[in-house]
Amino acid sequence: MSDRPVHLLIKELSLILVELSDNVVRNFLDALHAVKYHDEQQTCNIRKIDNAIDALEINLEERCLAFLATHQPVAKDLRAIVTIIKINDDLKHIGALTLQIIDRMPEITPELLESFEFENIALHAGEMVNKSIEAFVTKDSILAGHVSEMDEIIDSIHRKVFMRVASLMKHPHSDVDQLIAALSISRYIERMADHATRIANEVVFLVTGQIIRHTEWSHEHLVTSARD
Numbered sequence: 001m002s003d004r005p006v007h008l009l010i011k012e013l014s015l016i017l018v019e020l021s022d023n024v025v026r027n028f029l030d031a032l033h034a035v036k037y038h039d040e041q042q043t044c045n046i047r048k049i050d051n052a053i054d055a056l057e058i059n060l061e062e063r064c065l066a067f068l069a070t071h072q073p074v075a076k077d078l079r080a081i082v083t084i085i086k087i088n089d090d091l092k093h094i095g096a097l098t099l100q101i102i103d104r105m106p107e108i109t110p111e112l113l114e115s116f117e118f119e120n121i122a123l124h125a126g127e128m129v130n131k132s133i134e135a136f137v138t139k140d141s142i143l144a145g146h147v148s149e150m151d152e153i154i155d156s157i158h159r160k161v162f163m164r165v166a167s168l169m170k171h172p173h174s175d176v177d178q179l180i181a182a183l184s185i186s187r188y189i190e191r192m193a194d195h196a197t198r199i200a201n202e203v204v205f206l207v208t209g210q211i212i213r214h215t216e217w218s219h220e221h222l223v224t225s226a227r228d
Contacts, residue, residue: 107181128196147200154193
């Protein structure tokens with residue numbers, strides 16, 4: 001690890017995190033586009049990019065751990081490094097969701113995918129990730145709080161998708177496998193928003209020291225809502 005001042009090292013790691021976030025969000029949105037148009041070539045590119053993202057995530061984690069071992073930071077510096085590690089982990093999970101999306105491509109037609117307008121919903125979730133990273137860079141706990149509010153919109157949309165899928169499945173000629181694939185994609189987008197909210201909560205911890213726990217919507221809750 002370099003002998004440069006600690007704040008410069010943290011800034012460098014933060015910039016790597018921003019680059020990583022940009023790549024993760026872009027790849028996620030590209031995955032939805034590839035599934036919408038059944039673009040096999042694009043799915044291959046997405047997998048290659050995901051491999052590069054994985055390598056960047058591993059490198060960032062290793063550098064953070066080396067920083068902890070050699071500098072033994074305390075107070076705000078320690079919180080900054082721990083926050084970077086946790087955000088890096090959330091971005092890793094979003095990358096995994098990207099691969100799950102393209103794995104669904106054979107199971108769903110472009111027409112059904114278009115009818116749910118998943119790309120527009122994913123843009124909203126992607127904006128949440130971008131804003132949570134912006135909040136991290138600027139140490140803006142208020143912006144981080146706004147991200148959590150945006151998550152309620154995604155949760156509401158996901159509930160509506162669930163209700164629509166449940167209704168369509170009651171039709172005698174419905175394609176159940178396709179509808180399950182559509183519901184899964186909606187869940188992947190909702191999970192992306194959950195990770196964005198967790199990142200925002202980590203920013204709040206970084207800035208204020210306050211720990212916020214994110215409550216997720218469970219499948220059981222959705223099923224119960226559908227019965228009411």
